[in-house]
Amino acid sequence: MAKVIVLGSGGFGLAVAMSLNSTGNDVTVWSAFKSEIDDIKRDGENKAKLPGVHIPDAIALTDDISDVKGKDLVVFGIPVNFVRDVAKQAAPYIEEDAVVVNTGKGLEKGSLKRMSEVISEEIGKPTTVLTGPSHAEEVARGIPTTIVAASSRHEDAQFVQEIMNSPTLRIYLNDDVVGCEIGGAFKNIIALCAGISDGMGLGDNTKAALMTRGIWEISTLGKAMGGKTETFAGLTGIGDLIVTCTSMHSRNRRAGILIGQGTDPAEAVKQIGTVEGYLCAEAAYELSRKLGVCMPITEQCYHVLFKGKSPHDALHELMCRPKRSETEAAFCDWQREHK
Numbered sequence: 001m002a003k004v005i006v007l008g009s010g011g012f013g014l015a016v017a018m019s020l021n022s023t024g025n026d027v028t029v030w031s032a033f034k035s036e037i038d039d040i041k042r043d044g045e046n047k048a049k050l051p052g053v054h055i056p057d058a059i060a061l062t063d064d065i066s067d068v069k070g071k072d073l074v075v076f077g078i079p080v081n082f083v084r085d086v087a088k089q090a091a092p093y094i095e096e097d098a099v100v101v102n103t104g105k106g107l108e109k110g111s112l113k114r115m116s117e118v119i120s121e122e123i124g125k126p127t128t129v130l131t132g133p134s135h136a137e138e139v140a141r142g143i144p145t146t147i148v149a150a151s152s153r154h155e156d157a158q159f160v161q162e163i164m165n166s167p168t169l170r171i172y173l174n175d176d177v178v179g180c181e182i183g184g185a186f187k188n189i190i191a192l193c194a195g196i197s198d199g200m201g202l203g204d205n206t207k208a209a210l211m212t213r214g215i216w217e218i219s220t221l222g223k224a225m226g227g228k229t230e231t232f233a234g235l236t237g238i239g240d241l242i243v244t245c246t247s248m249h250s251r252n253r254r255a256g257i258l259i260g261q262g263t264d265p266a267e268a269v270k271q272i273g274t275v276e277g278y279l280c281a282e283a284a285y286e287l288s289r290k291l292g293v294c295m296p297i298t299e300q301c302y303h304v305l306f307k308g309k310s311p312h313d314a315l316h317e318l319m320c321r322p323k324r325s326e327t328e329a330a331f332c333d334w335q336r337e338h339k
Contacts, residue, residue, distance in 0.1 A: 001025055002072040002163045007086055009036055009061070010274075011049035011136035012103055013077025018140050019169050020073075021059050028060040028067055032086070037061045053140045068093035073101065073163070075130070076119060079274050080106035083115055087122035094123055099156045101128045101149075105184040106276045107283040112290075114181045128156045129177055131184040132235040133243035135250070142168040148236050149173055150180040172235065179227030183218060183237040186284055186298075187244050188252045188277030190214030193301050194245035195256020196311050210297065211245050217295040221284070224291045252277040265305045281305055294332040296321060 002025045006017045009031035021027045031037050040046055041061055044054050068074055068090045078086050083104055094100065100123060102115045111118075116127040132147030139145050149164075149171050151157035161171040174180055190210060197206045218241070219232035231237055244250045255275045258268035269275045285302035288295045300314035 002159075003070060004028070004073040004075065004163075005030055005068050005071045006075045006077055007068075007090060008077030008079075009033075009040060009046060010077060010079075011046070011140070012134075013075070014046055014050055014053075014055060015134075015136040015139035016075055016077060016103060016130070017059050018053075018056065019164055019166065020075075021056055022142075022168075023163060023166050025073075025163055027058070028062055028071075030062050030065060030067060032063065032082075034063040037063050050136065050140050053137075065089045066093050069095070071095065071098055073099050073160070076100070076102045076104060076115075076127075078104055080104045080115060080276060081109065081279065084108065084118050084122060087119045091123045094125075099128060099159050100125065101130050101160060103130050104276075105131060105181075105188060106280045107185055107287070109279060109283060112283050112287050114178070114185070116177055116181060126151060126153050126156065128153075128160055129180050129184075130160065131180050131240070133239040135243065135247060137249050139169065144168050144170075146170040146172065146235060146239075148180055148234070150175065150177045150236075152177055174231065174234075174236070176228045176231045178225055179222050179231030180236040182222035182225060182227055183232055184240055185276070185280055186218045186221070187214070187237075187241040188275075189281045189284055189298055189301055190218070190241060190277075191244035191250050191252035192256040192259075192275070192277040192281065192305075193297055195250075195253035195258075196260040196301075196304070197256075198253070199257040199260020200311055200315075201260075202315075207245065211241055214245075214297055215241055217297055221288055221291065221293045221295060224293050225287075251275050259304065260311055278305060294329075296332060299332065 004020050004025050005028045006013045007030050009029050017027050017029045104115045119127045128151035134145050134147050149157040149160040157173045165171050193210050251272050255268045255272040269278050281301050284298050303309040304314050
């Protein structure tokens with residue numbers, strides 16, 4: 001039995017906590033918000049994030065970050081824009097031999113760093129990534145799910161696999177941390193686009209095209225960052241893309257539907273809540289230009305979200321780009337201008 005603390009009492013944090021509790025571990029969940037902890041204690045559930053899912057009494061709840069001390073496993077289940085701050089708070093209490101895991105998907109605004117890089121900078125040790133096609137609503141209800149533990153230290157990922165694997169949650173190992181994180185982060189952008197397509201009343205053909213060309217963009221940028229080609233054909237690539245583009249559990253898809261129906265992007269995000277693909281689209285756009293990688297879907301998504309472009313105009317530009325072979329390296333207009 002391991003002593004575990006999950007930082008973050010949102011949907012996925014609680015789902016991970018419940019999975020760890022089901023395999024016999026001593027689990028604590030921390031939140032920065034005492035009111036959220038008090039509500040869960042009173043109601044026995046997180047009514048906003050996981051309505052109808054009872055949180056086992058065996059899971060301890062706290063708002064004291066010093067409870068990280070003495071834990072064998074520290075899991076970050078924090079929205080990406082708060083990860084660095086929470087890592088700074090937790091760092092003094094993390095045991096030297098503790099395994100640290102991140103579940104958040106995205107890039108840090110400004111630095112464009114992956115979440116494992118952000119956490120490792122603050123705590124001074126490698127961070128394992130837990131990612132893959134895994135809606136919190138289904139993980140928490142014991143619906144069979146497969147995900148990936150990726151780490152530069154095999155023993156850390158193996159430890160996560162050993163204490164989390166169960167009849168309803170199967171953990172695979174991977175040493176491609178970059179590829180796993182990039183797949184998990186950037187599929188949210190394509191899911192937003194899939195939702196926009198749905199909101200516009202377009203069809204299955206359109207969504208299939210977005211998903212297929214989307215994974216091409218994700219893998220092209222991921223490989224430029226050091227990821228492995230085969231990773232993007234796996235659970236953290238095409239697997240995560242499928243589940244996020246097709247499910248109404250997906251906040252990214254739901255926000256996209258609103259945008260496709262005419263809602264202002266910022267208002268759509270406000271209505272849905274945490275929409276990881278919104279900020280990630282800006283980061284991916286900046287990163288693609290920095291690395292010289294053409295990502296036409298991501299580029300059009302960025303202009304719709306942040307520059308006032310209409311989804312109809314964005315779609316027209318995508319469909320009317322210069323003709324090419326499917327496997328040919330793409331060039332964007334800005335690349336041609338600087339060749």
